[in-house]
Amino acid sequence: MVATTVPDDAVQVGWDRLQRHFGFLxxxxxxxxxxxxAFSVFTDIAEGRNDWLEFLAGFVSYAVYLLLEMGFxxxxxxxxxxxxxxxxxxxxxxxxxxxxxxxxxILAVLVTAGLVLLIIPGIYAAVRFQFYGFFIVDxxxxxxxxxxxxxxxxxxxxxxxxxxxxxxxxxxILGMLLFVVGLFVTVPISSLALAYVYRQLLELAPEDAVEPxxxxx
Numbered sequence: 001m002v003a004t005t006v007p008d009d010a011v012q013v014g015w016d017r018l019q020r021h022f023g024f025l026x027x028x029x030x031x032x033x034x035x036x037x038a039f040s041v042f043t044d045i046a047e048g049r050n051d052w053l054e055f056l057a058g059f060v061s062y063a064v065y066l067l068l069e070m071g072f073x074x075x076x077x078x079x080x081x082x083x084x085x086x087x088x089x090x091x092x093x094x095x096x097x098x099x100x101x102x103x104x105x106i107l108a109v110l111v112t113a114g115l116v117l118l119i120i121p122g123i124y125a126a127v128r129f130q131f132y133g134f135f136i137v138d139x140x141x142x143x144x145x146x147x148x149x150x151x152x153x154x155x156x157x158x159x160x161x162x163x164x165x166x167x168x169x170x171x172x173i174l175g176m177l178l179f180v181v182g183l184f185v186t187v188p189i190s191s192l193a194l195a196y197v198y199r200q201l202l203e204l205a206p207e208d209a210v211e212p213x214x215x216x217x
Contacts, residue, residue, distance in 0.1 A: 007200050014193035017079050025188045032068045066100050073137045076195035096140050103132045103143035127161050128154045134198040153201040
């Protein structure tokens with residue numbers, strides 16, 4: 001019988017791994033924050049000067065943010081796998097950046113459309129497709145494949161995943177209330193918890209959802 005719930009120790013695992021790698025995770029977040037702050041200045045300079053320059057600056061900043069987001073996912077997966085993370089991991093998935101951008105845009109459209117229609121379809125889509133980034137980072141696959149695989153591994157687990165997501169949202173709201181600095185603790189806890197759940201879902205998933213496929217990017 002296939003389990004229909006996600007591990008109930010995900011947050012605890014996230015907290016435990018954070019304590020073991022706090023220095024590195026803090027440093028990685030500081031690097032990400034510094035890079036994005038620099039690109040924010042870049043976009044502010046471009047704003048109002050030229051429409052094309054403004055668009056280019058915004059797109060480059062968005063792409064860099066997604067690249068670093070992928071890197072942080074890789075870092076969390078390594079920590080969950082008991083491997084040693086490196087700062088180079090933050091830009092190690094440049095080869096699948098376009099896949100990540102494509103999947104992110106597709107999901108944004110789906111979730112927005114669902115929220116506009118009846119709200120619930122948008123939330124449902126967000127829950128079912130939330131692991132697309134892990135698949136792209138972990139298996140280096142294309143945007144459509146990543147969304148399909150996320151849909152497959154979350155089948156029958158919507159309620160338990162939604163509950164976990166709500167808990168993680170609550171934790172990050174608490175981090176924001178703690179003078180925002182708390183996010184340097186709550187964000188990695190959340191990311192590590194999701195990385196742990198992703199690994200557990202792969203163990204429970206059908207073989208075709210686990211096996212890597214050629215990238216379409």
